Amino acid sequence: MVNGIIPPMVTPLLADNLSLDVKGVDNLTNHIIAGGVHGLFILGTTGEATSLSYKTREKLIYESSKTVNGRVPLFVGISDTSIEESLNLASIAKKAGASAVVAAPPFYYGLGQIELFKYYWNLADQLSLPLFLYNMPSHTKINIEIDTALKLSEHPNIIGLKDSSANIVYFEKLCHLLKHKDFTLLVGPEEVTAQTILMGGHGGVNGGANMFPKLYVALYKAAIARDFDRINSLQDLVMEISTKIYNLGSFGSSYLKGMKAGLSALGIINAHIAPPFQKFDEKEMNAVMLNIQNIKAKIEKVL
Amino acid sequence: MVNGIIPPMVTPLLADNLSLDVKGVDNLTNHIIAGGVHGLFILGTTGEATSLSYKTREKLIYESSKTVNGRVPLFVGISDTSIEESLNLASIAKKAGASAVVAAPPFYYGLGQIELFKYYWNLADQLSLPLFLYNMPSHTKINIEIDTALKLSEHPNIIGLKDSSANIVYFEKLCHLLKHKDFTLLVGPEEVTAQTILMGGHGGVNGGANMFPKLYVALYKAAIARDFDRINSLQDLVMEISTKIYNLGSFGSSYLKGMKAGLSALGIINAHIAPPFQKFDEKEMNAVMLNIQNIKAKIEKVL
């Protein structure tokens, strides 16, 4: 079972044609692993997977796998509207030595829960790597309902669920109902990692760990240790990132734009972002720059 | 500042014409207060406020106030689509000796955040009791966004917010941004009371405390004391209630129906429910009966 902080890696892109920034992948992967994380998840929502061409996705799998080089388990997102393309990505992931794949529900058509169940069961049957379910209702238009998740947890090839719904009632229900099973429950939003760890969750797939991996690892460890002085001071910093870096700009994309702007301000990778988004303009970049240096200084004081 | 468990009281109704079950109000109020709760909230979503006539709402305010008799602070829901009716209810609450009123956004028309802000500011200006904001987007179609809540927290008459969104990311942001202010942040869903208390929230407006007030009070105290052995055993029972009493039936109303069925099975009040809902049929009632006795026995062992 995987436990701990498994960052959803941002995908570094080159300016000119939005092809993969290979050197950036190298930098970022090493930066994250140096932070002591427990795994790495590529091609998720934070990784802009669905905005990338299949060639780029394939290249990213090989490049990041090469840099990871077995130091931590590698998880590969295969979310797609076409099951054939999901299976293609999964077989590339297998070849590249990934530990597991992660799939959100197909996200174009509206599905019923029975259709969703059959889809996942069928997918898991055909995969040679273990599968994490990925609950992301705001993007996929469907919630993997409790009963559906319970039934899917019976499949030998389905080993966990990552919940990005931000609905912690849902997450706690899963923790309660699955606590006697070997099934990994990870939470997406970093603002609630500590809380869910305290109550029995297994880890966090936290975007902020692209910028500050040590912060999230430290928070995870403090939650495991129930060291509340430490939890409180670290959670404060997590909330500063949440409210000062992800909330600039006026659309839902501000999380993604803020993250890439932050990474660029920290000198780790550039801020280029794939359509349908555009990177922050200068004014927003300057705001991120200011805030991130401030936060970085505070983090360094605490860690 | 109010801290602790403030149950959203169920409204006992008579069978024949769905008028108020005055004896039931008395029973239930005393049962809840005997559990050591820190306040009582009538006419919320769990109290079916919007399904009741104004006469019934008025009667409930006076009856429950009489029974409470100052033992705990009384909070009165005034959520309405008509501001005039909200103000009427508030002035009745004032006369009856309530401590504060609670208002969700008006829920018929779709609103913009600026309109919502003006609505609440204007309402607070006209109230003689302090006001709690009540965030309930699934029912009102509008989220009280972070920025709106922050601006409203500046009003001297707005003293807190109850969040029933189940989105704990939202709640943690409010806790972070308002932590240096005297502003009460309460969470609705009982499944996350412990988590939010551990991280700095002030209390829970938990429906289950109608049935088992001592359980939720004990959980609150355990969270304050950071006594994890106790938190874990109590949280387990809270999750049993959540997954075995509120999840029967096939609609969103299963929470409300389950709650009233549970109270009836426990012999506290009858199960009558106001239109647009109908109480559980016999089969569902029997399932609740079985589950609730089981849970009750477990609770008695622990407390």
Place this chain on the structure above:
Amino acid sequence: MVNGIIPPMVTPLLADNLSLDVKGVDNLTNHIIAGGVHGLFILGTTGEATSLSYKTREKLIYESSKTVNGRVPLFVGISDTSIEESLNLASIAKKAGASAVVAAPPFYYGLGQIELFKYYWNLADQLSLPLFLYNMPSHTKINIEIDTALKLSEHPNIIGLKDSSANIVYFEKLCHLLKHKDFTLLVGPEEVTAQTILMGGHGGVNGGANMFPKLYVALYKAAIARDFDRINSLQDLVMEISTKIYNLGSFGSSYLKGMKAGLSALGIINAHIAPPFQKFDEKEMNAVMLNIQNIKAKIEKVL
């Protein structure tokens, strides 16, 4: 069976305390009836029913009924979250001589279709006036699904449905499935009255007929007569109102604010609007003023 244009009357309010503008009700009622309409519908969404106190709603029923004085059938909205208040309003309507009542689904709790069906059937059983169903999913969070509407059409007291979903596929299905029954199907959005009349619909509950009743009556008649030269020139004016009067301001409320601003610019009633809304500011009022005079001149040329 009712056919034709049945305007959803705007509710004129006084500035000071938002009480009913009785003189305004008189003016507006007479203005609308002088336009040759086939009925009048008070206390709908356009009438801000849910924003008004019960006293104001009661007063409006009596005042408008007095002014209508049997010249056209009067329809009274009784939409409410409390069935008891709906029944109260219906009995006032009955006393005042109304022809029928109109009810949207209860709009606070989320309902299942079976619950909705039982609610309406039960309501119709208790009414002494015939009932129109009112489909308004954007405001009530529930669509009266085709099957539910068909089953409800079997109730002897349910005589029609007003559809404000703007989903004309839904409306055409109802027209098709109910065409051999004596069941009235009216459409809300004025932009599609002509189309639905051409295909078998029975009429329009069109807000713009508060300002220009003759325009909508003429369009209805042209559609009945299949006079396409006339339809085209009138529809053009309807679309100008739609795109130049209802689309100012930045929220969903721009329809309501534009309508009251337009009526005020035309000198028929003042522009006061009930909370949660606020009337247009001066800039928006001036834009309406300019546009409405322009449109009025064009309408007078054609009619």
Place this chain on the structure above:
Amino acid sequence: MVNGIIPPMVTPLLADNLSLDVKGVDNLTNHIIAGGVHGLFILGTTGEATSLSYKTREKLIYESSKTVNGRVPLFVGISDTSIEESLNLASIAKKAGASAVVAAPPFYYGLGQIELFKYYWNLADQLSLPLFLYNMPSHTKINIEIDTALKLSEHPNIIGLKDSSANIVYFEKLCHLLKHKDFTLLVGPEEVTAQTILMGGHGGVNGGANMFPKLYVALYKAAIARDFDRINSLQDLVMEISTKIYNLGSFGSSYLKGMKAGLSALGIINAHIAPPFQKFDEKEMNAVMLNIQNIKAKIEKVL
């Protein structure tokens, strides 16, 4: 400018591995063109585009283009979450001799209107074929708002919009505001093709024309001729298909499953459907079989 009936072609699939049924493509294409349609649209929502692998999409473009062989204009759907893949598909479409491409908004991330505008403008800049916008909010989570559509209509390479929102108010506003421009406005739902043609729309992208192309072409011509006897009898048949073939099964997918089941019952292609869906079971297939033969007989009597 394209006018008339442009069916969104169903994609015939082989049972074993869901690869393209090339013979089926040939049959269906010829069947549709023999019905007198004015164009053919492949790789839309009805064509299950997003469920197909890129190889299958590419193959379909070449195969259908070969069979069409210039007899009618060919429109190719390039909707994708990755702009690079959309551009790839567009360049294949160009090579294959297509007339235009059609793109829905990217459908994974939530977008703001400004982001949507920039996305489309940028896409149109890079295309060598003209572009149709495709409004499909139920699937893409975003409506191409009126103002956005108006601004995009200024791009020399954007020549029209297909609206599948079923919100005819929206469609009529576009018709009104764009009527003096050379911009094609097509409506998706076949239940409203006649209505929109009568009022100035340019055509219908109607799924039912896969089964009965002549019916929809006849309806289009009757609407152009304003021959209401004919419109009424044909519309009746269109509504029978809508309410008896598309409404079986219990999910949103019943349209797609019903269509493929209908085509199979008519002996044109088989009923295989790509994941995440599964074809109807025997009971539902039998219901379709019965209904479709009935409808077919009625159509043959009228045409």
